[in-house]
Amino acid sequence: QFISERYDLKGSTVGRECSEEEKAKKGSNAVLKDMDLAKEVELVRSMDRPSRRASGYGFHLGELTKAALLSQLRRDVKLLVECKVMDYSLLAGVANMDTGRFDFSTLDALDKSQAHETAFRHHSRRNRKVKKIVRTLTKAMVPFQIMGAPIVYFGRRAISIADRTVSSVLTLPLPYYGAGLCGVDGGTLAMVDGTRTGKRAIYYLGLIDFLQPWTARKVVERQLKGWMGYDVHAV
DSSP states (O other): OOOOEEEEEOSOTTTTTTOOHHHHHHHHGGGEEEHHHHHHHHHHHOOOOOOOOOGGGGGEHHHHHHHHHHHHHHHHHHHHHTTTEEOOOOEEEEEEOOOOOOOOOHHHHHHHHHHHHHHHHHHHHHHHHHHHHHHHHHHHHHHHHHHHHHHHHHEEEEHHHHHHHHHHHTTOOOOTTHHHOOOOOOOOSSEEEEEEETTTEEEEEEEEOOOEEOOOOHHHHHHHHHHHOOHHHHH
């Protein structure tokens, strides 16, 4: 299975969350939405870890690619506005180029691990003797860690280089099914390199569902949602 995650992003929040039933039924094939990505960011940010970095969540394409993509999306949206169409969204397929996969089961595991860590910290505060023993053992291990650091470092580097080489050869992205038949060229930004949760990833991007005209019926639907208490700018 090449695509590990799928996102349908509109930039709105009302009704923009994948159901638990779909996640349970389809697993990594479930189409996630705006609020799913927002919850991931909120969850990882809330984890009290000194080593937590921004690269641990969200989409990371690099500053230049990000600027080029946003510029292209603004031009595309301007054209769609002029055409008076709506309901379009950005479909993002994430191909994880490293061996590890990241999905919502990983988020659940992170959430549970956070609870375990909180309970452990609470228990440690009540048991200072255990903390003292742990600190003593940690200090005693420092000389051995220093002596073994070069071996560990070069060993990890060798494994990382070998893994990247094999991964790049065996999982080299191929054109999507049917590309050679229909001749669709999505442009240079239809497939970009980046990272996902700190791992190498390829992002397949494209605008979809852009044939719905902005009609009087859609105006009424939007207004009704506003009367129901929803933010019309978030619909």
